Amino acid sequence: MNERRKDEGIVLTEEQKRRRRARSLAIALSLGALVLLFYIVTVVKLGPGILSRPL
Amino acid sequence: MSLISEGAGQRRLIEQGLIEPSLAGVGDYLALMKPRVMSLVVFTALVGLAIAPVHVHPVIGFTALLCIAVGAGASGALNMWYDADIDAKMTRTARRPIPAGRVLPGEALAFGLTLSVFAVVVLGLLVNLVAAGLLAFTIFFYAVVYTMWLKRSTPQNIVIGGAAGAFPPVIGWAAATGSISLEPCLLFLIIFFWTPPHFWALSLYRTEDYARAGIPMLPVVAGDAATRRQILLYTLVLVPLGLAPWALGYAGVLYGVTALVTGAIMLILAFQVRAERRPAERASRHLFAFSILYLFLLFAVLLAERGWGGLIGRVAA
Numbered sequence: 001m002n003e004r005r006k007d008e009g010i011v012l013t014e015e016q017k018r019r020r021r022a023r024s025l026a027i028a029l030s031l032g033a034l035v036l037l038f039y040i041v042t043v044v045k046l047g048p049g050i051l052s053r054p055l
Numbered sequence: 056m057s058l059i060s061e062g063a064g065q066r067r068l069i070e071q072g073l074i075e076p077s078l079a080g081v082g083d084y085l086a087l088m089k090p091r092v093m094s095l096v097v098f099t100a101l102v103g104l105a106i107a108p109v110h111v112h113p114v115i116g117f118t119a120l121l122c123i124a125v126g127a128g129a130s131g132a133l134n135m136w137y138d139a140d141i142d143a144k145m146t147r148t149a150r151r152p153i154p155a156g157r158v159l160p161g162e163a164l165a166f167g168l169t170l171s172v173f174a175v176v177v178l179g180l181l182v183n184l185v186a187a188g189l190l191a192f193t194i195f196f197y198a199v200v201y202t203m204w205l206k207r208s209t210p211q212n213i214v215i216g217g218a219a220g221a222f223p224p225v226i227g228w229a230a231a232t233g234s235i236s237l238e239p240c241l242l243f244l245i246i247f248f249w250t251p252p253h254f255w256a257l258s259l260y261r262t263e264d265y266a267r268a269g270i271p272m273l274p275v276v277a278g279d280a281a282t283r284r285q286i287l288l289y290t291l292v293l294v295p296l297g298l299a300p301w302a303l304g305y306a307g308v309l310y311g312v313t314a315l316v317t318g319a320i321m322l323i324l325a326f327q328v329r330a331e332r333r334p335a336e337r338a339s340r341h342l343f344a345f346s347i348l349y350l351f352l353l354f355a356v357l358l359a360e361r362g363w364g365g366l367i368g369r370v371a372a
Binding site: 010012015016019020022023026034037038040041044045 | 076077078079080081084112114115118121173177181
């Protein structure tokens with residue numbers, strides 16, 4: 001159960017912290033995968049043209 | 056109820072010690088996405104995508120399926136958020152993450168809305184706008200039209216709501232071609248007319264569960280005999296529709312034979328359900344189980360025969 005003190009607000013238990021860490025990691029991995037997906041699809045859609053743009 | 060007020064309300068309840076801070080694990084969030092429904096959605100969308108008469112780059116195809124899967128998962132999460140009260144009353148759904156107390160309702164709402172936006176925006180940006188528009192409509196249809204409106208108000212809930220489950224092959228086709236034509240509409244109609252016999256067969260032996268939760272499923276409202284009659288009527292429409300892709304020349308002999316044999320079994324089972332009377336439920340269970348195999352076989356054979364420019368033909372050659 002939670003230990004709560006008025007001056008400290010909501011204090012999480014170790015289990016709650018562990019679950020929150022796992023959720024945060026899953027969000028980070030999902031966002032990383034999304035970035036990678038955008039990168040790969042950009043390369044696929046533009047093809048070799050990605051390198052030949054006017055500077 | 057807005058997301059902000061829901062979040063603020065939860066924080067207040069936590070501070071007052073009325074609820075605990077979330078103990079939700081990653082697996083609970085995956086459960087919110089209804090993975091079994093999601094797998095059927097991905098499979099039917101794959102068929103729509105693969106039988107389209109255009110070449111789709113594998114990365115674009117994968118992206119489309121990923122977005123459709125995430126969109127389906129988002130609908131599932133929104134459904135579980137809204138239906139948490141009735142899920143808690145039904146044996147089949149009481150152990151879902153919200154009624155079991157593992158996920159807070161506000162978390163499920165935020166999760167569902169976030170995934171919906173991401174799925175539609177990414178599909179629109181990386182694949183095409185027609186597919187993204189259809190996905191957005193499907194999520195809206197399932198979460199708002201079916202879950203919030205029809206499910207609790209009419210015994211026709213799964214008939215009309217079934218459209219949400221029938222859209223994935225159309226979205227898959229649209230992801231490949233950027234348009235819609237008769238072929239994906241046929242697939243839509245097959246799933247649309249498959250849904251009522253499938254769910255009504257289940258509801259025949261879960262009547263008490265639905266009645267306890269106050270959901271006006273057909274057996275609860277119209278009774279056992281009327282439901283069995285409706286199952287037979289829908290199956291009589293479904294079987295010719297299952298044959299239509301072959302009859303119209305969109306599919307080959309293998310599909311035609313599969314649709315004919317499995318359609319005949321569906322009809323036999325539907326007649327057995329019609330003849331059965333409560334408390335017997337054997338025929339209903341058989342029809343429910345076989346209906347899953349029926350839909351899977353139709354789509355799997357179509358995929359093998361027509362997918363990627365005719366997989367079977369190319370392997371044989």
